[in-house]
Amino acid sequence: MRLGIIGLPNSGKTTLFNALTGGDYETSAVSSGQFEVNTSVVEVPDERLHVLEKMYTAKKRVHATITYSDFGGLDKGIGEGGLEGQFRNELQQVDGFVHVVRAFASDVVPHPYGDIDPQRDLDTLDGEFLLLDLLAVEKRLERIESEMRLKGKRADQNLVGEKPLMEKLKAQLDKEEPLRNLDFDNRERTMMRGFGFMTLKPVLIVINLGDERKPNDDDIKYSYKKAKHIGLQAALEAELSQFDPEDAEMFMEEYGIEELSASRVIALSYDLTAVQSFLTAGEKEVRAWTIPQGATAYEAAGAIHGDIQKGFIRAEVTPYDILAELGSEKEVKAAGKMRLESKDYVVQEGDVIVFRHSG
Numbered sequence: 001m002r003l004g005i006i007g008l009p010n011s012g013k014t015t016l017f018n019a020l021t022g023g024d025y026e027t028s029a030v031s032s033g034q035f036e037v038n039t040s041v042v043e044v045p046d047e048r049l050h051v052l053e054k055m056y057t058a059k060k061r062v063h064a065t066i067t068y069s070d071f072g073g074l075d076k077g078i079g080e081g082g083l084e085g086q087f088r089n090e091l092q093q094v095d096g097f098v099h100v101v102r103a104f105a106s107d108v109v110p111h112p113y114g115d116i117d118p119q120r121d122l123d124t125l126d127g128e129f130l131l132l133d134l135l136a137v138e139k140r141l142e143r144i145e146s147e148m149r150l151k152g153k154r155a156d157q158n159l160v161g162e163k164p165l166m167e168k169l170k171a172q173l174d175k176e177e178p179l180r181n182l183d184f185d186n187r188e189r190t191m192m193r194g195f196g197f198m199t200l201k202p203v204l205i206v207i208n209l210g211d212e213r214k215p216n217d218d219d220i221k222y223s224y225k226k227a228k229h230i231g232l233q234a235a236l237e238a239e240l241s242q243f244d245p246e247d248a249e250m251f252m253e254e255y256g257i258e259e260l261s262a263s264r265v266i267a268l269s270y271d272l273t274a275v276q277s278f279l280t281a282g283e284k285e286v287r288a289w290t291i292p293q294g295a296t297a298y299e300a301a302g303a304i305h306g307d308i309q310k311g312f313i314r315a316e317v318t319p320y321d322i323l324a325e326l327g328s329e330k331e332v333k334a335a336g337k338m339r340l341e342s343k344d345y346v347v348q349e350g351d352v353i354v355f356r357h358s359g
């Protein structure tokens with residue numbers, strides 16, 4: 001899963017990227033205005049893996065991961081002016097966005113538009129993305145219409161079949177509403193797959209609160225267009241991510257910080273894209289695997305290895321909570337709490353699974 005960190009220049013994107021990834025990329029009070037992308041992979045914190053690691057005395061602990069890409073250079077005008085090919089491709093390929101909105105005031109870091117106005121900033125970039133989608137939809141509609149005009153009855157029916165969907169999208173975008181707020185059936189979702197519509201992607205809004213404000217976003221009253229949001233102090237979080245764990249803990253205790261907001265952002269962004277984790281555990285390793293919500297045991301097997309999927313016999317499933325409560329696989333079996341499931345079983349978050357397979 002890959003998420004794009006977006007926002008206006010000097011909102012704190014690279015700072016947040018550093019906070020999330022423990023990276024040390026250069027942040028700057030003067031924005032270069034260049035399109036550039038930094039990419040890094042982070043582990044999704046998961047307390048369950050630590051418990052399982054002890055339970056199985058496992059040699060290795062493998063977390064689910066998220067790839068974050070920090071997109072520098074987004075600003076007013078990208079909708080109309082168009083985006084460079086490679087940069088645009090990368091934006092279209094991400095599974096969702098983390099939209100950084102600046103709420104911090106600073107004399108040394110100029111805001112590109114002069115004053116601090118989070119709602120305006122949020123709407124500015126959203127507006128550009130709406131425009132990009134609208135242009136793409138209009139282009140497609142023109143293509144469909146010319147196909148119908150030129151070929152009449154011999155027109156490509158797959159292409160023509162997209163027309164009602166494209167009209168539905170256009171109506172939404174004309175209202176300046178993001179596509180993600182519409183409901184779609186599976187057929188429509190399949191049709192939209194190749195387009196990489198920006199406003200269809202799920203978004204998590206991160207309000208960069210700055211130094212003086214407590215990480216509490218209750219007092220910020222903008223409308224979020226149904227998007228999830230979280231407030232944090234990006235600069236502070238980035239600094240803490242560079243500390244040794246013990247030093248960070250001491251610092252947090254001193255300032256009464258219970259949990260790093262960066263961890264919250266990672267957890268929230270994992271939930272953003274309709275995925276879930278199932279777990280495998282043994283002496284060799286304990287591991288969290290990422291699959292779509294609603295995936296079957298057969299699909300879960302495929303996430304591990306094609307051979308396990310091909311030779312699928314059954315899945316032995318124990319919900320994590322039961323395993324943690326009873327303390328071992330043996331106890332679970334003795335209590336008759338291990339379930340045998342077939343290929344079409346719908347995997348639940350936190351299922352600990354052993355796949356029996358031939359070959």
Ligand SMILES: Nc1nc2c(ncn2[C@@H]2O[C@H](COP(=O)(O)OP(=O)(O)O)[C@@H](O)[C@H]2O)c(=O)[nH]1
Pocket residue numbers: 007008009010011012013014015016026027028029030031072104105106109208209210211233234235236
């Ligand atoms: N005072 C303050 N400065 C910040 C904060 N977050 C980022 N900055 C500074 O703002 C400038 C721009 O940050 P950067 O992450 O490079 O923004 P980007 O252009 O969105 O990538 C840098 O000088 C940062 O140190 C913050 O929470 N408080």
Ligand SMILES: [Mg+2]
Pocket residue numbers: 013014015027072
């Ligand atoms: Mg940057």
